[in-house]
Amino acid sequence: MKIYDINPLCVELSFEEAATIKGKAQVLLRKDIDFRGETFSATRSRSYVGDDFNDETSSIIITGGTWRFYEDANYTGSSKQLGPGYYSWVENFGITNDTISSIKLIAS
Secondary structure: OOOOOOHHHOOOOOHHHHHHOOOOOEEEEEEEHHHEEEEEEEOOOEOOOOOOOOOOOOEEEEEEOEEEEEEEOOOEEEEEEEOOEEEOOHHHHOOOOOOOOEEEEEEO
């Protein structure tokens, strides 16, 4: 019998994060790969993600809606659109690491 360690596949969410994941548009930006590090949560478009998260995103969780991620503030620069899913490393999905500055909710 083989025993597998599934801990690397699990993501621990805070109570606040878990409570918001239910039937509405939401995106969670994480500072580190594999959903680690600090979290920035949004349920609406943000023309600037703030000084603490500007150019700091390495992984993304989208629980609802379709979102566009921009390299620059005010929805400018290169962008990539993603739908619901778990994106453990942004570079695997066409977003350069640590470049997101603004996010736009395209469809909820």
